[in-house]
Amino acid sequence: MKVVVIVPTYNERSNIGPLVEALDQQFATLAHDMHILVVDDNSPDGTAAEVRALQTRFPRLHLIEGRKAGLGAAYVRGMNHAMDALGADVVFEMDADFSHRPEDLPRLMAEIDRGADFVIGSRYVKGGSIPANWGLMRRLNSLGGNIVARYVAGIYRVRDCTAGFRAIRCAVLRGIDFSRLRVQGYAFQVALLHAAVTNGARVVEIPVDFIDRTRGESKLGFADIMEFVWNAWWIRLQSSRVFIKFALVGLSGVAVNLGAFAAFLALGMNKFVASPLAIEVSIVSNFLLNNYWTFRWRKTRDRVRVKGLKFNVVSLVALGVSFSTFAAVSSLYPALPPWVPQLAGIPPAMLVNYFLNSYWTFRHADAS
Known part of the structure; x- marks a missing residue:
């Protein structure tokens, strides 16, 4: 050569x-x-x-x-x-x-x-x-x-x-x-x-x-x-196709979150109960889409059940971030419609979900 x-x-x-x-x-x-x-x-x-x-x-x-x-x-x-x-x-x-x-x-x-x-x-x-x-x-x-x-x-x-x-x-x-x-x-x-x-x-x-x-x-x-x-x-x-895909999944999660929240309110749930339940529904939806679409190409070391366990840990962190935001906005501005503080909790939770899931749950096997 x-x-x-x-x-x-x-x-x-x-x-x-x-x-x-x-x-x-x-x-x-x-x-x-x-x-x-x-x-x-x-x-x-x-x-x-x-x-x-x-x-x-x-x-x-x-x-x-x-x-x-x-x-x-x-x-x-x-x-x-x-x-x-x-x-x-x-x-x-x-x-x-x-x-x-x-x-x-x-x-x-x-x-x-x-x-x-x-x-x-x-x-x-x-x-x-x-x-x-x-x-x-x-x-x-x-x-x-x-x-x-x-x-x-x-x-x-x-x-x-x-x-x-x-x-x-x-x-x-x-x-x-x-x-x-x-x-x-x-x-x-x-x-x-x-x-x-x-x-x-x-x-x-x-x-x-x-x-x-x-x-x-x-x-x-x-x-x-x-x-x-x-x-x-x-x-x-x-x-970055991964970033773009994750953003699209996040947008779908917004719709799932707000849709589930509206459904729970229609069933007569208290808004402080409906909020974390709606968040959990959207997190599960996001995980399924990210696991089988966004990060599908990554060769991870972990099996699906281990990734699922990691995802649940991340979900708890994201749930805490989102619900804390919801509670803070609701307390500071009690006259706001319930969906406004609910929407405010989505962006910080999405960022937490992306970084923790991308660099931990779905981390590539060759990464070190």
Whole structure:
């Protein structure tokens, strides 16, 4: 196979020479046609000139240049060039600053050889690590980004969604329309991963030690963080069939809830008795629809009766949230028609139901 290691650079002159030499040493251990593609964003420190000088010693070193537009834009240029001009079968994403150890490259490649489509050098699986000297804010930034990616964007099966050390089959990349990812900065990593997972790529994570750079400066800025968060929510709203299905089930539950409540009132029940009964009827209805439609595709570890038991626990929590809301609104505004406080209790109960059922009752077996 022809493999191209893509290295985006901006002001990495001091790092690029040692990195090329280290990668070339690793290439000697692999039975593949290995290449390096540096994608330089017109670095003012002369990074591109350094690469051109290195090309006289390393014939499998390639260079393309372009304006600075963000990490994602650089990777798109690099991936297109690797596939179209170099004929790559596999591409690597790798930082230029030795945050990713060249010695780990053969381990990622071995997983591709075993049949994986998308291999992640992961900091957050057993055996992986982040620097021990990271401060609280740096740790929260990294962990928070992964929480957003996993539970907002919906890539919950992957532990390290923001990792920048990855090996990807070009067959996977050719099935992705880069223009639809709508991102240019660091959010590209999550957008690309989500697109690959959605298209059915087999993702494998292997543990790596993330190393802090010793030369140069980090390029991550506030604008990148904001783009990342916005993109995660965009992915959730635009691409998550589970979220859309759950919302539709929730709407049907509103009708069931209010219909049952009206029926119980018509039978002469006290509104404080009719409310929890109507809530329970709607919860059961929602569970059946979610179990056999919304989450049907998930391969859960639990049998139906265990899921049913978990669901009942969630139902009690949701019932308490909804009834508490109903009681509070009824007490604060006793003149309101009974259906108004009943309706007010539905949204918070729905949110509780979604998060607890999605990430506990119907949790995918591969999630961890």
